[in-house]
Amino acid sequence: MKAAVIVFPGSNCDRDLKVAFEAVGADVHMVWHKDTELPAGVDIVGVPGGFSFGDYLRCGAIAAQSPITGALKAHAERGGYAIGICNGFQVLTETGLLPGALLRNAGLKYICKVVRLKVETSQSVYTEGYNAGDLIDIPIAHHDGNYFADEATRARLADEDRIAFTYSDNPNGSCDDIAGILSENRRVLGMMPHPERAADVGHGGTDGAALFRALTGALTAA
């Protein structure tokens, strides 16, 4: 599996994501946001967490206009895989690759803690290492993780089984407890919690590791 991790000014989970990909045997390329092309033959693009461009204007808004974003969109539109975590999820909504938006947490505070998620579907390369209904513990660390989409969009996400993860105890006010969603073709995942921070015993939990293991299994076989 060949992976690319995009690095924006202010990204701070880029290395963590690289390590998580490498732990399952991926060949990982770090790509600076000013690049206009992804490395040839990339299977999956990771959009990491952090505070791209200082969260100025709106979280992810400026990153969504970076030169590399054009290549990311083209990759996704031709059926490529992409995962956006935390700020990466915000970037994916700002680019329009995923529906909805992430608002300020309902309690207004930055929240950094381990939360319990429910796996809502195992029907994606990201979640097939889990069973629907599994409860997993994954850290969150965000100020703007309050998922919002209008009712019609949420109904569509639910009908099409595109809600990947929900919070067991909603920490941030997200609509329908949504923590992560899939694109229409199920190949783009955006999630606020950080599976790459729960992928090694040294992290204090490994519930995120199955996501990366499943991914490499599916993409290497393909």
Added chain:
Amino acid sequence: MKATVTVMLKNGVLDPQGEAVRHALGSLGFDGVNGVRQGKVIELDLADGATEADVTAMCEKLLANTVIESYQVEMSQ
């Protein structure tokens, strides 16, 4: 040429910051504040000849996220 862009969360989108301001005003003794919505104002200093349509395009592409925000453009000399 100047443009003033006002960006607000759409009606129906919860504005927790506005709510916090409303609570704070209440606790300071300002009664009768039924609601507070907080947005942002962006001032643009533009080259002569810029049109409102140009600014609208900027809003659509970057300045506002129309999934959650509405915007108003005011042009002035």
